[in-house]
């Protein structure tokens with residue numbers, strides 16, 4: 001009994017001037033320590049977040065651009081409509097009945113729907129600037145691609161598939177910030193450029209010098225037989241992608257320019273190997289690696 005009483009007394013004595021077993025001095029030290037500790041922790045976290053958000057996540061601007069990104073600096077060329085089988089590049093249909101080409105027509109309608117919708121999408125339509133070779137869009141504005149104007153390559157006209165003269169659309173893949181280096185000196189066009197394209201370039205630039213600022217496009221048959229079978233080819237609206245669409249900077253509502261290639265009288269009942277090439281000084285051309293060119297086969301029966 002006396003033992004426990006003494007003990008209690010002892011504790012009571014030593015506890016005088018303390019709070020929960022610590023002296024005010026000790027509490028103050030702990031308080032200072034934790035204040036500094038958490039302040040450091042919070043500021044480190046804040047620094048991390050701010051750096052991360054500012055440097056790494058801008059939804060419109062990719063961090064790795066051009067030569068630093070996996071996409072690279074030379075844009076690829078693509079065609080539409082695409083065959084059902086992803087490994088195939090054959091555009092084949094038989095006859096002039098709707099059933100025979102409806103797959104291709106549906107593919108094109110779907111592909112072009114974004115071009116027709118732009119006016120109705122909030123934000124996108126408001127951004128459209130009336131671009132021209134003499135009137136480049138201001139920063140943040142986008143140029144219109146008026147696919148409705150390209151008769152006979154229009155939806156109403158079944159993209160001319162029903163007349164055994166199909167329209168195939170070409171587009172250049174987007175690379176953020178890429179600026180084409182145009183072949184705009186009509187006196188010094190590359191010697192391997194097809195003669196028809198050179199003639200067209202001279203013709204277009206005669207009309208307006210600024211039209212030379214285009215990423216030119218040409219399609220031709222691969223073998224001598226293909227070149228014979230392909231027939232006359234027209235490009236709408238121009239034989240190239242107008243320069244005012246570049247650079248692509250992910251502005252709201254941006255639409256990639258298109259070229260509709262109208263095969264006016266391809267030989268029927270035979271596979272025609274078609275190669276389309278994009279022409280700019282900074283588009284790498286390598287047939288083997290399929291750079292700067294796109295290949296497809298056309299067969300109309």
Ligand SMILES: *[C@@H]1O[C@H](CO)[C@@H](O)[C@H](O)[C@H]1NC(C)=O
Nearest residue numbers: 180181182183184185210213
């Ligand atoms: C030709 O294109 C280059 C860009 O590749 C441009 O800097 C230059 O101004 C263009 N020349 C003309 C006459 O438009």
Ligand SMILES: *[C@@H]1O[C@H](CO)[C@@H](O)[C@H](O)[C@H]1NC(C)=O
Nearest residue numbers: 196199200201202203204207
């Ligand atoms: C050259 O342009 C004129 C009109 O600008 C056109 O009628 C003619 O067919 C064009 N020639 C070629 C070869 O493109």
